[in-house]
Amino acid sequence: MNEKTIEKAIRVMKNAYNPYSHYAVGCVLIADSGKEYVGCNVENASYGATLCAERVALGNAISQGERKFEEIVLVSSGESLPIPCGICRQMLSEFGDMRVLAINNLGDRQSCMLSELLPMAFKLEK
Ligand code: THU
Numbered sequence: 322m323n324e325k326t327i328e329k330a331i332r333v334m335k336n337a338y339n340p341y342s343h344y345a346v347g348c349v350l351i352a353d354s355g356k357e358y359v360g361c362n363v364e365n366a367s368y369g370a371t372l373c374a375e376r377v378a379l380g381n382a383i384s385q386g387e388r389k390f391e392e393i394v395l396v397s398s399g400e401s402l403p404i405p406c407g408i409c410r411q412m413l414s415e416f417g418d419m420r421v422l423a424i425n426n427l428g429d430r431q432s433c434m435l436s437e438l439l440p441m442a443f444k445l446e447k
Contacts, residue, residue, distance in 0.1 A: 348374035358382035414442035
């Protein structure tokens with residue numbers, strides 16, 4: 322993984338709106354086109370309305386016309402690794418498989434494929 326991409330994720334993490342959890346996440350979603358799309362978590366007083374960094378980055382990429390992704394890179398401000406939650410796994414799986422790299426504030430890294438995180442993902446036939 323390109324260290325510049327990780328630095329980009331750390332920069333966007335600093336924009337997280339996280340007054341409830343105080344846990345910041347930064348995300349860089351790398352499209353097959355080679356372009357990179359960023360996102361951070363956006364929390365809400367109605368907690369369930371919170372958007373994870375992954376879904377913010379995905380909306381950003383999709384709205385620019387992207388449909389296929391190589392990798393998603395996640396960094397967090399805490400010791401918990403920012404492994405995508407269930408909703409984000411489902412949202413990302415709509416667009417095929419991709420590598421997932423999660424890094425915590427200690428620099429610990431974990432990488433796997435999205436299909437390992439969400440085997441048997443739900444898909445409508447198209
Ligand atoms: N969060 C993310 O943005 N991505 C993850 O991979 C894990 C969780 C956010 C949601 C919420 O704002 C905060 O982290 C604590 O759950």
